Amino acid sequence: MGAAMMLNQRQKAAVIVRLLLEEEEGISLEQLSGDCQTLLAQEMAAMDMIDRQTRDAVIDEFCEHLESVGVTFPGDLDGTLAMLGASISDASSDRLRKAAAVEGRADPWQRIAALPAETLIALAKGEAAELVALLLSKLPVEQASEVFVALPRDRARAVAQAMPMTAGVNAASLHRMGRVLLQAADALPRPAIATPATSRMGAILNFASADLRDQVLETLEGADRGFADEVRKSIFLFSHIPARVSPRDVPRILREVEQPVLLRALSATEDADGAAVAFLMENISQRMADGLREEIEAMGKQRPKDIEDAMTEMVSAIRRLEEAGEIVLALPQTDEG
Numbered sequence: 001m002g003a004a005m006m007l008n009q010r011q012k013a014a015v016i017v018r019l020l021l022e023e024e025e026g027i028s029l030e031q032l033s034g035d036c037q038t039l040l041a042q043e044m045a046a047m048d049m050i051d052r053q054t055r056d057a058v059i060d061e062f063c064e065h066l067e068s069v070g071v072t073f074p075g076d077l078d079g080t081l082a083m084l085g086a087s088i089s090d091a092s093s094d095r096l097r098k099a100a101a102v103e104g105r106a107d108p109w110q111r112i113a114a115l116p117a118e119t120l121i122a123l124a125k126g127e128a129a130e131l132v133a134l135l136l137s138k139l140p141v142e143q144a145s146e147v148f149v150a151l152p153r154d155r156a157r158a159v160a161q162a163m164p165m166t167a168g169v170n171a172a173s174l175h176r177m178g179r180v181l182l183q184a185a186d187a188l189p190r191p192a193i194a195t196p197a198t199s200r201m202g203a204i205l206n207f208a209s210a211d212l213r214d215q216v217l218e219t220l221e222g223a224d225r226g227f228a229d230e231v232r233k234s235i236f237l238f239s240h241i242p243a244r245v246s247p248r249d250v251p252r253i254l255r256e257v258e259q260p261v262l263l264r265a266l267s268a269t270e271d272a273d274g275a276a277v278a279f280l281m282e283n284i285s286q287r288m289a290d291g292l293r294e295e296i297e298a299m300g301k302q303r304p305k306d307i308e309d310a311m312t313e314m315v316s317a318i319r320r321l322e323e324a325g326e327i328v329l330a331l332p333q334t335d336e337g
Contacts (some may be wrong), residue, residue, distance in 0.1 A: 006054065015050055015058045067145040068096045108178030109138050112185070117143070118196075119185055121150045124159070127184060133162035134169065134177055198227060202234025206319075207312055224236040233332045236319065238265070239272035240313035240332070242279040245318065250283035263295055264310035267302045273311065 007015070017040060020027045029037055050058075073080065112120075112135070120139070124132045124147050136144040136159065169177070201220075202222060203214045214234075220228035236244065245253065254262060266277050281289045321327045 007058065010039060010043045011047060012058050012061070014040060014047055015055060016062050019055075020043065035045070090141075108175065108182045112181055113139055113143065115151075115185055117146055119188060120256045122188055123181060123184055124151055125149075125155065127181065129155075129158040129162040130165050131177060131181065132159045134166050134174070135181060137163070137166045138174075138178075181317055198230035199234045202236075203230045204236070205231065206234055206315060209308070236329070237313060238268070238276050238315055241276040241318075244330045244332065245279075246328070246330070247279075247283040249321075250280055252327060253314075253318055253321065254280070254284065256321060257314050259295075261310045261313045263292065263299060264306050265314045266292060267296055267299070268307050268311060280285060 010297070017029070036226065117121075120135070120143070124135065127135075136148060139147065148159070151159065178262070205216060208216070217228055220231060257265070266280065268274055268277050281292070284292075318327070318329070322329050
């Protein structure tokens with residue numbers, strides 16, 4: 001251990017990190033605070049060569065320390081709540097985060113960035129333009145853009161004009177404004193049902209027959225055109241596949257569907273459904289496409305109801321892949337249902 005004693009704790013940490021970086025999978029230092037990452041990099045930059053005896057002594061000391069550890073904890077609230085997962089209720093999690101932010105024990109902007117888009121948009125519509133400008137400055141660019149484009153034109157112009165005022169904000173004011181926004185977010189009414197009504201209605205109509213879906217949409221349009229338009233956007237049909245599915249995801253989607261269902265769905269020839277079939281065939285190998293066509297021909301003519309059911313099952317498979325994060329659907333570009 002004498003060789004290891006020649007190094008301080010930071011230098012020993014630098015040696016261990018240097019060795020781990022040589023491993024095939026490497027390591028991630030993202031869980032370290034920014035200050036710790038900076039200190040570690042500075043220590044590594046100041047070091048030169050470590051002899052083999054010192055290296056081995058540092059490794060031995062590190063291993064002894066690991067073996068003496070009985071249990072570890074995340075050391076911060078976010079890590080603790082992530083560890084607890086579903087074992088703690090959403091209400092308790094919210095109370096803990098709120099208390100930590102109010103007491104100054106947590107960065108309010110991390111929690112703000114994790115808020116759903118609809119909450120951020122509601123804040124942007126209701127808070128002072130200067131505060132909204134600060135909010136957009138702290139959000140990742142994609143999030144900020146989504147919030148900004150959702151604002152009414154006059155509101156968006158006011159926020160843009162307030163942007164230069166964010167340049168002189170100091171750290172203490174930034175933290176204080178973050179707490180103000182969190183309190184405003186916590187004060188917003190929360191629906192008992194998390195999924196928006198338009199999304200729920202759209203998901204239901206995905207499984208309805210075409211004639212029933214058209215009748216319902218016509219009725220909704222007569223009662224509330226805005227609601228009907230949003231429902232149309234949330235509907236995803238077989239005919240929407242070319243516009244919303246990425247060509248590179250087609251093979252993954254076809255693997256998700258059972259072969260008999262796939263063959264019936266690919267038997268569709270009517271208008272937009274036939275165009276969707278063509279899109280799917282174009283984005284798999286020629287050999288696979290030819291094989292599917294031969295099997296479809298061998299099946300003979302299919303009943304329209306069976307084809308429609310198969311298309312619905314295929315849409316369900318696509319939705320499952322989307323919810324699992326395995327594919328990403330493009331946003332609807334039109335209001336057609």
